[in-house]
Amino acid sequence: MSGRLILILSLAIGAALALAVLLGESPLTPAQVGEAFRDPASGPGEVLWAVRAPRAVTALMVGAALGLAGAVMQGLLRNPLADPGVLGVSAVAALGAASAIVLGAASVPGAVEVSALAGAGLAGGLLVLFSARVRAPEALILFGVAISSFAGALTALIFNLSPSPIASAEVMSWLLGSVQNRSWIDVLWVTPAVLLSAGLAVLAAPGLKMLSLGEETARTSGLPMARLRLLALLAAALATGAAVAVSGVIGFVGLAAPHLVRAAVRGDPARLLAPAALAGGFMLVGADLLARITPTDQELKLGVFTALVGAPLFALIAWRAAREWRL
Amino acid sequence: MIASLTMWDADAWLGGRQVLDGADLEVHAGELVAVVGPNGAGKSSLIRAFAGLLPLTGGIARLQGDDIRTLSARQRAERVAYLPQERRIAWNLPAVEIAALGAPFLSGDEARAAAQAALDEVEAGHLADRGVAEMSGGERARVLLARALATPAKALLVDEPIAGLDPDAQLLVLERLKARARAGQAVLVSLHDLTLAARYADRVVVLNEGRVAGDGAPLDALTSEIMARVFGLSARWIEGPDGPLLSSGRYSPGSGSGVRSGSSPDTVA
Numbered sequence: 385m386s387g388r389l390i391l392i393l394s395l396a397i398g399a400a401l402a403l404a405v406l407l408g409e410s411p412l413t414p415a416q417v418g419e420a421f422r423d424p425a426s427g428p429g430e431v432l433w434a435v436r437a438p439r440a441v442t443a444l445m446v447g448a449a450l451g452l453a454g455a456v457m458q459g460l461l462r463n464p465l466a467d468p469g470v471l472g473v474s475a476v477a478a479l480g481a482a483s484a485i486v487l488g489a490a491s492v493p494g495a496v497e498v499s500a501l502a503g504a505g506l507a508g509g510l511l512v513l514f515s516a517r518v519r520a521p522e523a524l525i526l527f528g529v530a531i532s533s534f535a536g537a538l539t540a541l542i543f544n545l546s547p548s549p550i551a552s553a554e555v556m557s558w559l560l561g562s563v564q565n566r567s568w569i570d571v572l573w574v575t576p577a578v579l580l581s582a583g584l585a586v587l588a589a590p591g592l593k594m595l596s597l598g599e600e601t602a603r604t605s606g607l608p609m610a611r612l613r614l615l616a617l618l619a620a621a622l623a624t625g626a627a628v629a630v631s632g633v634i635g636f637v638g639l640a641a642p643h644l645v646r647a648a649v650r651g652d653p654a655r656l657l658a659p660a661a662l663a664g665g666f667m668l669v670g671a672d673l674l675a676r677i678t679p680t681d682q683e684l685k686l687g688v689f690t691a692l693v694g695a696p697l698f699a700l701i702a703w704r705a706a707r708e709w710r711l
Numbered sequence: 712m713i714a715s716l717t718m719w720d721a722d723a724w725l726g727g728r729q730v731l732d733g734a735d736l737e738v739h740a741g742e743l744v745a746v747v748g749p750n751g752a753g754k755s756s757l758i759r760a761f762a763g764l765l766p767l768t769g770g771i772a773r774l775q776g777d778d779i780r781t782l783s784a785r786q787r788a789e790r791v792a793y794l795p796q797e798r799r800i801a802w803n804l805p806a807v808e809i810a811a812l813g814a815p816f817l818s819g820d821e822a823r824a825a826a827q828a829a830l831d832e833v834e835a836g837h838l839a840d841r842g843v844a845e846m847s848g849g850e851r852a853r854v855l856l857a858r859a860l861a862t863p864a865k866a867l868l869v870d871e872p873i874a875g876l877d878p879d880a881q882l883l884v885l886e887r888l889k890a891r892a893r894a895g896q897a898v899l900v901s902l903h904d905l906t907l908a909a910r911y912a913d914r915v916v917v918l919n920e921g922r923v924a925g926d927g928a929p930l931d932a933l934t935s936e937i938m939a940r941v942f943g944l945s946a947r948w949i950e951g952p953d954g955p956l957l958s959s960g961r962y963s964p965g966s967g968s969g970v971r972s973g974s975s976p977d978t979v980a
Contacts, residue, residue: 605812
């Protein structure tokens with residue numbers, strides 16, 4: 385079942401990537417596409433292989449990272465509404481990155497990325513501390529909303545106090561979330577980060593499954609829960625931090641991707657990880673393609689697009705979850 | 712012989728309140744011991760202390776002779792299995808997958824076999840493939856009990872396993888726990904139903920404000936004096952066809968012991 389699901393998702397991703405490379409705002413004739421395949425250095429070749437392909441692959445990696453982070457956080461917190469965006473992990477990562485940019489650290493290689501990762505780690509740590517003390521899932525969501533709002537307020541404060549309107553505009557544009565103009569260099573560093581986080585998540589998977597039974601039963605199960613919890617947290621923070629560092633804040637993929645495939649793995653938080661990552665990748669490649677070919681004067685930002693689609697979905701999942709919590 | 716579970720002069724605090732106050736207790740292999748007491752008496756705390764979930768501030772808890780603090784998480788799990796009262800399961804996993812979580816160190820196939828055997832043991836074998844969110848509370852309780860039974864642990868710690876179950880399911884759960892004790896496990900179970908405690912337990916431990924107020928064969932531990940002092944009940948045992956029955960009413964301290972404010976004899980549920 386799981387294998388077939390992974391195969392279907394992989395085929396869907398292949399198709400989405402192919403479409404993302406072939407379609408775009410500047411339509412190419414079949415002859416030009418042929419030329420691009422024969423000669424990657426030609427004009428059409430540049431468009432396909434240096435502009436559209438790295439952008440699509442970046443979207444794939446960011447979507448996979450967010451889908452994975454969402455699946456890990458939902459398992460860790462036993463909550464179908466957990467997601468790096470909803471719980472403030474993305475917002476704190478963005479705050480870290482925005483601080484680095486405004487403080488002029490953007491010219492230091494890796495500074496923005498490390499700041500985003502540190503922010504994601506901080507928020508993840510706070511969430512785990514809180515969830516260890518408070519059992520009610522509703523309370524955790526509220527705490528995440530508080531983290532998210534506070535990080536948003538601090539980011540707004542940065543804009544407020546920033547002397548340079550141009551730097552502010554750049555940060556703002558970046559915060560909206562986009563994979564526009566991403567190159568193979570971005571792909572080159574985000575891919576290992578996502579793979580590493582996937583590896584950590586796989587190591588933590590037995591702990592995520594055990595947590596289905598609740599905190600106390602898991603602690604008496606014999607599994608080294610403290611270690612597994614830390615691995616899961618690192619996986620989620622690394623994936624979120626990497627995604628935010630390369631693309632800004634893109635919400636709701638982490639929420640929606642696990643939700644789409646959960647029934648197919650019969651709720652198992654361990655077997656959910658791979659399909660959730662693939663579903664997230666597929667969704668974001670598709671969303672970026674739609675954002676790109678939607679005829680607007682200003683290109684739709686990917687983060688804006690996913691939020692427009694994702695927020696109603698969040699309400700729907702919350703509605704269902706609230707009914708289950710009443711049991 | 713070393714007792715399977717030993718607690719000596721145990722103190723524990725929870726949220727600024729002392730929940731165990733010099734508690735002493737032993738449970739031997741092959742024995743089913745029921746912990747009874749009013750709400751807040753420390754029953755759950757006692758069980759959670761043996762599970763390693765509530766650290767003692769004084770005294771000592773031992774699992775098969777060894778101080779619980781010296782044991783690793785895995786060693787503890789091999790010695791005691793813990794079934795909490797809380798029955799929430801986060802995801803809609805099939806029953807067999809939940810029960811298999813009792814055996815996390817076995818291979819997938821072995822764990823599933825152990826899980827199926829445990830589900831059969833609690834008459835839930837036919838539910839193996841059903842999602843736990845699609846079950847009644849009683850069915851879910853049996854699946855969670857199967858998870859505890861699928862563990863390799865030598866002792867079972869079971870916190871109010873029959874709360875909220877229908878009468879048939881209550882008897883099923885207690886019969887299975889009794890059978891496990893007969894097969895050589897040590898079973899410590901907290902109960903509110905004194906009649907069922909008297910009927911199924913080899914020994915009853917009465918807790919009151921974190922202290923052991925009585926410990927012995929059921930009818931020796933649950934004397935009229937203890938039931939008046941600890942539970943506020945005016946109660947006496949009568950011999951029923953299937954074992955002792957508790958006839959009880961609320962105790963009225965002002966009018967002397969043995970005065971019943973209730974009028975009809977009934978069992979305490």
